[in-house]
Amino acid sequence: MNITRRRLLVLLPAAAIAWKHILAGTPEASPNYKLTEHWWGMLVDVTKCIGCGNCVRACQTENDVPDGYYRTWVERYHLEGWAFQNPKVDSPDGGKNGFPPGNQSGGKNFFVPKLCNHCVESPCTQVCPVGATFVTPDGVVLIDQKYCLGCRYCVQACPYGCRFIHPQKETAEKCTLCYHRITKGLTTACCESCPTGARQLADLKDPKDPIHEFLRTHSIQVLKPYMATNSKVFYNGLDGSVR
Amino acid sequence: MRLAAVFLVGTLLFLLARGFLVPRSFGQYGHYRGNAIAEIAARPVAFAGHQTCETCHSDVLELKQKGRHARVNCEACHGALAKHAEDPVSVKPAKLQAAVLCARCHEANIAKPKQFPQVVPAEHSGGAACDMCHQPHSPALDSGKRK
Numbered sequence: 001m002n003i004t005r006r007r008l009l010v011l012l013p014a015a016a017i018a019w020k021h022i023l024a025g026t027p028e029a030s031p032n033y034k035l036t037e038h039w040w041g042m043l044v045d046v047t048k049c050i051g052c053g054n055c056v057r058a059c060q061t062e063n064d065v066p067d068g069y070y071r072t073w074v075e076r077y078h079l080e081g082w083a084f085q086n087p088k089v090d091s092p093d094g095g096k097n098g099f100p101p102g103n104q105s106g107g108k109n110f111f112v113p114k115l116c117n118h119c120v121e122s123p124c125t126q127v128c129p130v131g132a133t134f135v136t137p138d139g140v141v142l143i144d145q146k147y148c149l150g151c152r153y154c155v156q157a158c159p160y161g162c163r164f165i166h167p168q169k170e171t172a173e174k175c176t177l178c179y180h181r182i183t184k185g186l187t188t189a190c191c192e193s194c195p196t197g198a199r200q201l202a203d204l205k206d207p208k209d210p211i212h213e214f215l216r217t218h219s220i221q222v223l224k225p226y227m228a229t230n231s232k233v234f235y236n237g238l239d240g241s242v243r
Numbered sequence: 244m245r246l247a248a249v250f251l252v253g254t255l256l257f258l259l260a261r262g263f264l265v266p267r268s269f270g271q272y273g274h275y276r277g278n279a280i281a282e283i284a285a286r287p288v289a290f291a292g293h294q295t296c297e298t299c300h301s302d303v304l305e306l307k308q309k310g311r312h313a314r315v316n317c318e319a320c321h322g323a324l325a326k327h328a329e330d331p332v333s334v335k336p337a338k339l340q341a342a343v344l345c346a347r348c349h350e351a352n353i354a355k356p357k358q359f360p361q362v363v364p365a366e367h368s369g370g371a372a373c374d375m376c377h378q379p380h381s382p383a384l385d386s387g388k389r390k
Contacts, residue, residue, distance in 0.1 A: 035272075035280070050355045052348045054319055061323045062289045076354050101352050101363075109354035134275035144279035180286035189290045189323075195315045195348055196359070 033183045038138040039205040040177055041232030042188075043214060044113055046239075048198035051076060051111035055190035055199060056096040062178060062189035069164050070094040071175040072115035072190055079241055080107040087241040112242050113199060115190070116141060116162040116175035117223060117231035124154035124163060124174075133172065139204070139232060140177045148172050159227045177201075204232070290318050291328035299331065303380055310381025311360075320344055320379070341374040 003011075051074055059065060059072045074095030078088040092099065095111070118141050125133050125141060132147035133154055148171035155163045155172060163174045178188035186192070187201045202211035214220075214236070221238045222231040235242075271277030296317040297304045307313050318324055320339060327334045342364070351361040362368075368376070378386035 033284070047356055050348055050359055051352065054347075058290060058318075058323070078354070098347055098350075099352055099354065101350060105353065110356075111354055131269070131273075131275040134273055134279075136280055137272055142279065142283055144276050144282075146279070146282075147276060176283060179280075179283050181288050181290075181292075183284040184288065186288065186290075186292045192290050192292060192316055193319045195319045197314055 035137040037205060038182075038203050039232075040139050040182060041118060041202045041204050041211070041234065042115070042177070042191075043200040043202050043211055043234050043236065045198045045200075045236045046110060046112055047237035048196040049074070049111040049113055050196055050198075051095060051099045052195060053095045053098045054193040054195060055113060056094050058189040058193035059175070060096070062181075063176070065173075066167055069166070069173070070096075071162075071173070072113065074099075075112045075114060076109065077112060077239065077241060078107055078109050079239070084239075084241040108239065110239065112235075112238070113190075114160065114162070114223075115233060116158075116177070117160055117229065117233040118175075118177055120230035120232065122229060123157040123159060123227075127153040127157040129153065136179075140179055140182075141174070142176055142179060143172050143174065145169065145171050159224055159229065202232075202234070288325050289323040291323075291325040293317050295328045296324070306378075306380045310378075310383055310386075312380060312382060339379075341372050341379060345373040345377075345379070 053074060055072055056070060056074060059070075063071060065071050072094075073091055075089050075091045076095070076099050078090075080088075090099075099111075118135075118139060120135065120139065122135055122141050125135055128134075129151065130147050130149055131144075132149070133141065133143045135141050150165055150170040150172065152165060152172070155165060158174075163172050165171070166173045178186075178190075181188060182201065188199075191199045191201045200211070203209045204211065211234075215234065218236050220234045220236055222234060223238075223242065224231075266276050266278065268277035268279075269275070272280070293316040300317070303317075307315075321336055324334075324336055327336055346364050349361055351363050355361055364370075373379075374387050376384060376387040
């Protein structure tokens with residue numbers, strides 16, 4: 001085909017317009033879901049957690065999390081005497097297979113499930129150099145896998161250690177609060193599989209959500225409040241030793 | 244004049260390149276690609292959710308509501324079954340092993356909340372399967388196979 005200069009000048013803008021349309025192809029997932037009507041968070045009731053590891057396994061199944069990496073995990077704390085500054089913490093395989101009974105006796109012992117805190121003032125999104133991680137209008141911190149360079153800034157910035165680099169994809173990964181589920185009206189995989197209701201998804205913009213009553217009537221904490229991240233994972237019955 | 248032309252051409256080239264390289268949805272909600280939200284939301288689910296299970300298995304729901312496992316969701320024990328919900332005929336859930344499954348929650352552990360029912364399996368049942376005495380969906384004593 002003979003392309004003259006004139007023809008090329010006509011073709012180039014046409015190609016540009018066509019390419020724009022290809023890039024703009026938005027997959028429509030949940031047509032009835034409105035971003036501005038929700039503000040997601042989670043309630044974790046430490047007094048109910050039995051350390052069964054259901055949440056860790058469910059998360060791995062739901063989100064194809066590779067072995068040895070965790071979007072959520074459970075820690076077991078053991079405190080003895082006055083040692084609350086130095087708790088003994090273990091989390092074998094992220095608590096995925098539960099915790100061995102052990103022969104510990106005495107002291108204070110409890111489980112703490114952890115996940116991304118979906119901070120409003122999230123340090124991880126602030127350090128991303130390419131706009132690959134962001135807080136959505138409905139309050140979930142997500143990662144755009146197509147934009148992430150795998151530079152690891154966010155992994156270092158997260159004060160809660162919630163991010164990792166996927167060993168095959170070489171991009172950052174973390175809990176999405178099961179965004180693909182909550183936008184379809186389902187709860188997260190970890191909440192769905194928690195047998196004791198220790199984890200509960202909360203929509204802070206929904207006036208009917210029981211979270212409001214719970215926040216009013218219980219003594220609620222967040223992890224590392226001194227980091228001023230405005231975390232949206234609320235803990236009930238959290239011990240002062242938990243970091 | 245020539246410098247101005249070079250500058251103009253450079254600016255046009257930059258704008259053209261930017262038009263090509265920056266997706267249209269970038270900046271729609273903030274400094275990120277707006278389409279990424281819909282792409283993440285489009286992922287298929289693995290856990291169907293208890294509401295889906297209950298549409299067919301209302302008999303189990305009725306049984307469960309009478310007992311202590313009323314608030315335990317189906318997939319907490321049965322695992323992710325969205326595929327079964329989509330195609331109940333050809334995708335059948337695996338049979339569960341009561342001994343492994345019950346112990347996962349009810350095996351005694353000092354870190355578990357004191358009010359949570361816990362047993363040392365060897366002492367409690369002497370190795371007998373839990374579902375001999377307890378019906379898993381409504382686990383009151385003597386609800387199991389041995390009646």
